[in-house]
Each structure stands twice: as C-alpha cells, then as structure tokens.
Amino acid sequence: MINKLPLLWWYLRHPALLPDLFHRVWSRLKFTRTDREALKREAVQWCAVRAVLTVAAIKQITGQNHVSSLDEIFSEHFAWAHRRITDSGQKMPGGGNLELIYYLAEYVQAHKAIETGVGAGWSSLAFLLSLSKREGSLLISTSMPYPGSSKIAESSIGCAVPSSLKKFWQLIEKPDRRALPVALKLLPSIDICHYDSDKSVEGRMWAYPRLWQALRPGGIFISDDIDDNLAFRDFSVSVKQQPVIIKSEGAMGMRYTGVLVKP
Numbered sequence: 001m002i003n004k005l006p007l008l009w010w011y012l013r014h015p016a017l018l019p020d021l022f023h024r025v026w027s028r029l030k031f032t033r034t035d036r037e038a039l040k041r042e043a044v045q046w047c048a049v050r051a052v053l054t055v056a057a058i059k060q061i062t063g064q065n066h067v068s069s070l071d072e073i074f075s076e077h078f079a080w081a082h083r084r085i086t087d088s089g090q091k092m093p094g095g096g097n098l099e100l101i102y103y104l105a106e107y108v109q110a111h112k113a114i115e116t117g118v119g120a121g122w123s124s125l126a127f128l129l130s131l132s133k134r135e136g137s138l139l140i141s142t143s144m145p146y147p148g149s150s151k152i153a154e155s156s157i158g159c160a161v162p163s164s165l166k167k168f169w170q171l172i173e174k175p176d177r178r179a180l181p182v183a184l185k186l187l188p189s190i191d192i193c194h195y196d197s198d199k200s201v202e203g204r205m206w207a208y209p210r211l212w213q214a215l216r217p218g219g220i221f222i223s224d225d226i227d228d229n230l231a232f233r234d235f236s237v238s239v240k241q242q243p244v245i246i247k248s249e250g251a252m253g254m255r256y257t258g259v260l261v262k263p
C-alpha cells in the first residue's frame with residue numbers, strides 16, 4: 001500500500017483524473033490477484049492457439065502479399081520521431097503494431113479514425129501516414145497521461161507526430177470515459193479504430209461496444225494487448241465475429257493484438 005502513495009499523490013495533483021483512479025481501484029477490487037492471473041493465463045492460451053504473424057494477418061484481411069516495415073517506407077519520419085523521443089529524455093509507453101495499423105488503414109482507405117491511448121504517438125503516426133494521403137481525413141486520438149508520469153512526459157504525449165501531419169489530427173487529452181463520447185460525437189461514423197488505453201476488463205467492456213457501434217460496415221476494429229484478460233474474446237463472441245489474432249514478440253515477451261472486421 002505504502003508504495004502506491006506516489007501514485008495517489010499524482011492523482012491528487014490531477015483532480016480531473018480522480019474518476020479514472022476510482023475505476024482502476026474498482027477493477028482491482030473486483031478480481032483478486034489469483035483471479036486476474038488465472039484470467040490472464042486463459043487469455044494467453046486462447047490467443048496463442050489462434051495467433052498468426054502480422055504479415056499473415058494483413059494478407060488474410062486485405063489479400064495483400066507484400067508488407068514492408070514502416071521504418072523502411074517512412075524512414076525520415078521515423079528517424080525524426082526516434083530523435084524527438086530520445087531528446088525528451090522520457091520513457092514513454094507504446095508502440096502498437098504499426099504495420100498492422102497502417103496497412104489496414106490503407107485497405108479501408110480510411111478517412112475517419114479513432115484511437116484510444118497515445119503514449120509517444122507511434123500508433124498515431126502510423127495512422128496519420130495513411131490518412132494524410134486523403135484530403136479531409138481525421139484521426140481523433142484520446143489519451144490521458146500515464147499515471148505517475150513526470151510533467152515532461154505529460155507534455156510529450158504524441159511527440160512522435162510531426163507538425164506536417166497535425167492538420168489531420170485531433171488529440172483529446174482526457175480519460176477514455178470523458179474523451180471517447182466527445183470523439184464519437186465529432187466522428188459518429190468511423191472506418192477504423194484502435195483501442196490501446198485502459199486494459200482492464202471494465203475499461204474494455206465500456207469502450208469496445210461504443211467503438212464497434214460507430215464503425216461502418218466493412219470497418220476495422222483493432223485492440224492491443226488482448227492477452228491481458230478475456231474481454232476481447234468475450235466481445236468477439238458478443239458481436240458474433242471471428243477475430244484475427246496477431247502475435248508479436250517485444251520487450252514484454254509475446255503479446256497479442258486482435259482484429260475484427262464489421263460485417
């Protein structure tokens with residue numbers, strides 16, 4: 001408990017974010033640590049037997065055979081973003097599966113997109129590199145600062161996004177439950193979305209149906225880190241869609257991303 005005091009102090013200095021603390025505490029209290037670990041094990045197993053690599057998933061969804069790394073295609077943007085993040089001196093959370101985001105946004109020729117959870121802005125950059133090819137496109141990104149982060153990290157949210165792409169971008173710096181209704185009011189119909197913020201079961205089960213409802217037919221729903229719990233599995237069942245599960249090995253070991261295509 002004593003080691004949670006700095007986090008509590010951080011929330012007290014951000015009173016507008018206190019409802020988020022309440023949701024976090026509630027979701028912790030709802031499941032014991034043993035329950036959470038058991039759910040996580042079941043989720044990992046469910047993902048592992050279904051998962052394919054990014055290239056195979058992109059082929060399965062789009063029919064496209066050739067996938068290059070975004071680092072290669074947009075080397076200047078990526079070199080600049082890496083420098084920005086290094087210069088900020090901050091350890092920022094992220095990045096999602098950037099090739100998946102970019103190629104799927106290209107596949108649906110996305111004009112309107114919403115993502116939750118920004119961190120340094122790698123996923124925002126991947127979206128914007130696609131959306132910026134279509135005049136009048138808009139990505140709305142919603143995110144609060146990482147709880148406990150420093151003032152500099154707070155001001156570095158989305159720092160990987162260069163000013164040349166900002167005319168296609170709106171960042172709403174609020175917790176999901178305040179930001180998402182605003183984003184959905186601005187973009188009631190979307191081509192693609194990416195969920196990468198509150199990873200609790202409650203957070204996902206609150207946001208997933210709202211994003212799904214806004215997706216147009218043929219639109220694409222992507223959720224990161226679906227192996228945290230069974231929320232994505234249960235949501236796929238509730239919308240009666242077969243998900244595509246993608247595995248990627250990173251600093252945190254094997255992680256899984258889920259994709260659903262709206263019929």
Ligand SMILES: C[S@@+](CC[C@H](N)C(=O)[O-])C[C@H]1O[C@@H](n2cnc3c(N)ncnc32)[C@H](O)[C@@H]1O
Pocket residue numbers: 020093094095096097116117118119120121122123124142143144145146147174175176177196197198199203
């Ligand atoms: C993993 S990072 C996002 C990384 C980003 N999507 C990328 O791929 O580069 C998760 C972000 O979600 C934010 N976040 C966590 N819980 C949130 C909540 N309840 N509401 C809004 N943002 C939240 C965190 O502060 C963090 O910036």
